[in-house]
Amino acid sequence: MGWNRKVLRVNLTTGTCSTEPLNMAWADKYLGSRGLATKYFVEEVDPKVDPLSPENKMIMTTGPLTGTMASTGGRYSVVTKGPLTGAIACSNSGGFFGAELKFAGWDQIIFEGKSPKPVYLYLENDKAELRDAGHLWGKTCWETEETIKHELHDPQVRVSSIGRAGENLVRFACIVNDLHRAAGRSGVGAVMGSKNLKAVALRGTKGVSGIKDFKEFMKVTAEKKKVLADNAVTGQGLPKYGTQVLMNVINEIGALPTRNHRDVQFEEASKISAEAMHEKRPTDGKAHLVTNAACFGCTIACGRISEIDKGHFTVQNNPKYWGASGGLEYEAAWALGAANGVGDLEALQYANLLCNEDGMDPISFGATVGAVMELYDLGILTAEAIGVDSPFGSAAALARMAEMTARGEGFGKELGEGSARLCAKYGRPDLSMSVKGQEFPAYDSRGIQGMGLTYATSNRGACHLRSYTVASEVLGIPVKTDPLATEGKPELVKAFQDATGVFDAAGICVFTSFAWTLADIQPQIQAACEGDWSLEKLNEVGERIWNLERQFNLAAGFTAKDDTLPPRLLKEPAKTGPAKGLVNGLDKMLPEYYQVRGWTPEGVPTEETLARLAL
């Protein structure tokens, strides 16, 4: 059956834990994880709720394939209302935490209320216990994980925690598990911090036994692993180069946002690329990259494990950063690097380590630094105000701002508000490269037109993981489309958005979609889960999830006016590269997108659409 059919509800206000059966009627309509938890969330939470108030809830959730031998079946999601955006937030993480939750016998944990004092949840199979976390408050994610393992006398415990960023309610704080995997975006870590919940520690020894047809499941998951192994992207490119393989590619097509999107190509891109991570450094003769690594059950293994240059100015007096650790992935390398014009790979890794250590989303953090550097460039912010000289390209400024934000010191408190609030405060809201308050990831929508529509309509604010049309527009997966054209993009974006919802809801990694389509996932779900899971049904589940999230956002106060891009992308043409002279053609795509979605011209799902999706 895939699901454990068991939900843990933790009331942090009263300090009580209770068990309830999973709503299987909802599971049949929303599958799991992102879909199912969002259904729970919208049923239980007022859309107008202040994200950082006790009335907001936070759900840690798994899918039916989480904790199984389906490749990449280790994902879990955190669903809540995001403090960065005020929209529905669903942040997804790999590592080993999600599978452990399944092994302990649960599908999801619903956190509600606010604890009067710092606590952490310890879950050992059926036993759930809130424990004092007073001694953990003020500690980093790394220290928290180590301390919890030590005090529970159990090195096999899996921990998700917030660092100081989450405690300080940094609006892009994330929840870090297994040292360097994170539910990264939209500030889910700040929600956890607002609840005085420091960590969740899991130990599960029950395993997953409820697969509907085990024999068929083992057979089909083995076949589908072979599909991943035989594919050039998932079988070769990602394991060898990681997501960083994109740095030079995206730069070449003129879609690498540089210096807060002033430029679309970065002259030092090759210095912060995957290839650079493989090269031996002149300083110590070692390559930055140590090895690749897999999350639970993943046969792709795109993760990067690196060793920073011990002699680099950022860490030369700080041996705790000298060991192997996670990074750099493409999004982080871009946000910490090109977005700020910084071409110093070691400095990027240092900032990335601080993001992992204290739980910050490197995309939103890096992009916020980019906005600050532009405000500095324009003379609106001074070195005195920021605390450091902050011209574009300054590795020292990047490192210092990462320290300040992670620790909540000085100007770091302003950085922790994210670029939208910060730029508005200094009178230049137009300089925040964000949608619905969330910063762009690493693709400039002048050079990849479909990504403009993706960002504008993403239910959790600007994001590449809601419809990765880069796959089609740049890599030709599943079919090649012209990145500079707007024609056909509304249908493309809708198709990607709906399919991605299913990948997320199933509990597997969206990176499998470089090789798999829904037709590859369908038989895996069919073998694991009770009920009839046809391709048509899965498509409908994806579309239903998208519309459910949209309805929540509309009820939260968002309108079609929020489905837009910053003026820079709509008015300032790209200066170089294949997209030179182009702006994003959102006005050509958006009305058609609403139509394709079955929404009114105001972006509201019609009665017909809602009825068709049984919403």
Place this chain on the structure above:
Amino acid sequence: MLKSLHIDPMKCTGCLQCEMACSYEHHGVINPSKSRIKVFSFEHEGRKVPYTCTQCSDAWCMHACPVEAITLDAATGAKVVSESVCVGCKVCTIACPFGTINYVSDSGKVQKCDLCGDNPACATACPTGAITYVDADWTGLDKMRQWAAKANTAVAAE
């Protein structure tokens, strides 16, 4: 031909497909905590190392067992625990220098790798070739081949 499990930690990504496969083979569930092969992660070195019983010829566990619950499977060379004979005294877990025979509290018996009757599920599941099942007399064959290739290159360069 007798075969051995051969482990190359350099190829391991830490995905735990082996642990899942082992638990499914022996317990019918996907449950790494019941696996007889274990992947260790050395975070600060960036190393992952799968570890399991190497099937000692002169096995400490077998000698230590007071009820002769551990016997040699002559076909595979595996030292196999007979659950019906094992009394769960755990003396074998003390005797084994490598820690690769372990007590299972659910059953009250010990368990160890039995090579799945000559078809180890972990090796089949491993996506990177970090765990292979090879000729017991030639576990070093791949390494020899690699060095041999280098030797040839060196000669050619001269």
